[in-house]
Amino acid sequence: MKKIAAIIYISLASVVILWGAGTQAETKPETGQSALPVPPLLEGENLKLVMEEGSLTLPMGTSRTMGFNGDYLGPTIRVSNGDKVNMEVQNTLKEDSTVHWHGLHVPAEFDGGPHQIVKAGSTWNPKFRIDQKAATLWYHPHLLGKTAEQVYNGMAGLFYIEDDYSKNLPIPKEYGIDDFPLVLQDRRLDKKGQFTYSPGMHDVMNGYIGNIILVNGAYEPYLDLKKGTYRFRVINGSNSSIFRVKFSDERDFTVIASDGGFLPESVETSTLIISPGERYEILVDFKTTEKISLITEIYGGDSYKSMDFNIQNTDGIYYSHPKSFNYTPTIYDESVNIKRNFRMETRGMRGFSINGKSMDMNRIDFTMDKNSTEIWTIENVGMGMMNIPHSFHVHDVQFSVISVNGRKPGPLYSGPKDTVLVMPGDKIKIALRFEDYTGIYMYHCHFLEHEDSGMMGQFLIE
Ligand SMILES: [Cu+2]
Structure with a gap:
């Protein structure tokens, strides 16, 4: 296991100067916390996604949203390497959209980019075979010029691939029990406590930076857990915010996977810098009865408590953290002529x-x-x-x-x-x-x- 500091690589030293300049967010809800929502699993050969309008109520107000099979975000699709998948994507919105499978190796005609428009009121049926190793991928619209707005309104979901290797690894893998997705997104609440997408020139340049953090679509949720080892699949689902993520006590955790699957060697760290669209899987041990928070700092912006982990006085399962995985990076040298x-x-x-x-x-x-x-x-x-x-x-x-x-x-x-x-x-x-x-x-x-x-x-x- 390699021990690293907060800095991913040399150039990110310049990032560090801009961290910590901000203070804790002013926006505080009056009401109590809600439990961390865990998106439902969507599994099988025939998978249906319905793009629909909805609303999201936070302690501060209710916003109009869009989601897949619901009001905000979408189900977690879970498939295995080798599976055949028939998708049915139904667009019930009043506008066109697309669904791109971010990180997935698929034929171009089913990639869901700007060329595969799903017109308002129509249905798209991509069919493909999963042909890659276990990974935490995600899906979101990719309509030319409208991606930011549609994702901001809530259209995104996770896409897990498992394989024989991941299914047999002695690590937490029970979805919603000891293996949780954490979709981190910042949203900008107005005085009414609502978020709407209306970027000005400054926002286009610097990104549509928020003033609250949502985790799986909830504001400062809590998660009650037994003592034990947990796996979190952390995704930066924001439009343009670089996040620095850590626990409130700055404890170490083990990073086991990045965007496309397991790392060659796990990495012990206390901080992750995650840019929009990137994913990391981490293992964390909770050994004592306590309350720990997840802190999310926005690059060039404020620092937020994004959720709480309430560790109960009950024993769960501990796993050792693997030191290496079956991934061998294919590093080509300068002899590659293209x-x-x-x-x-x-x-x-x-x-x-x-x-x-x-x-x-x-x-x-x-x-x-x-x-x-x-x-x-x-x-x-x-x-x-x-x-x-x-x-x-x-x-x-x-x-x-x-x-x-x-x-x-x-x-x-x-x-x-x-x-x-x-x-x-x-x-x-x-x-x-x-x-x-x-x-x-x-x-x-x-x-x-x-x-x-x-x-x-x-x-x-x-
Ligand atoms: Cu850019």
């Missing part, structure tokens, strides 16, 4: 670009052959005072991070990834292997305000 560069640029009032271009549905940015291995260098070049963080997400594949600013990446970036944080000035090299499927896929900044403002491109696999 290399591409991606310059992520802030263009002020003109939005955002990658390699000087803003997203155009009618433009294919590059074409590749199926079964190719490539090395991509992603650079956040900033623009004078506009030192804005970005991230980079690639559809279809899980990739390996080769280097961050010329150095070996930190241990949290040593596993399978589909999204990386790219801080101003950063240069990140990743290795990707494209196989099995053809068609058009997206790459983009996963800060949704940036994505909707053009920071996206598309590649064609032939």
Whole structure:
């Protein structure tokens, strides 16, 4: 097990300066806490998602929302490697949408990107076979120019893949018992205690940053637990906020998986920095009867108590934390001859670009052959005072991070990834292997305000 500090890698030292500048949030509810909601499981060969309008009542007010099979967020889809899945996605909204399976290796026609529009009132039937290792993925709309708003309104859910390896690992795996999803999202409440999506220019540049944190759609919920070992699948489901997550007593926990599955070696830490769309799975031991909080700090913003864990005076099950897993990173060297560069640029009032271009549905940015291995260098070049963080997400594949600013990446970036944080000035090299499927896929900044403002491109696999 590797012990690391709060810093993922060198360049994030610049992040640290901006943490802790804020104070605890002012917004406090008058009423009592609610229990942590755990989204229902959706399993089997035929899976149905209904996109619908709804409302979400927090202690401070009621907001109009959208969700899958409910008012806010959606069920946790759980499938196994090798499963055949027939999806039925019914859109009962008054507007078009899409459903993208973030992190899933699927044929382009079923990827759920901007090309697979599910029109208002219509149904979409993607069919695919699960062909990847155990991982915590997620799903959300990906409609051109409308992703940020629809996700903000509540449209997102988790997508678990299990496999023979994960099913036999001696770690907590009982959903909602000792294995919990924690979907962290910030939302901006107005004076009426409601959140609505109405970004100004500043919000487009800096992201639609909130003033409260929701966990699985609840405000400061509690979770009563026996003593024992627990697994939490932590996802940053925010639009554009980078989160720093820790427990109130700054206890250590063990990180066992990142976006696309288990790490080669587990990592002991007390803090996680998670950018929008990234996921980590952690193991935590609760050994004494006590109340512990989860603290979420927003980069450049405030620090919030996001939920409480009430540890009861009852003994549960303890697990040892595995030191290594069956993941061997495929790190390609410079001998790979297909290399591409991606310059992520802030263009002020003109939005955002990658390699000087803003997203155009009618433009294919590059074409590749199926079964190719490539090395991509992603650079956040900033623009004078506009030192804005970005991230980079690639559809279809899980990739390996080769280097961050010329150095070996930190241990949290040593596993399978589909999204990386790219801080101003950063240069990140990743290795990707494209196989099995053809068609058009997206790459983009996963800060949704940036994505909707053009920071996206598309590649064609032939
Ligand atoms: Cu960005």
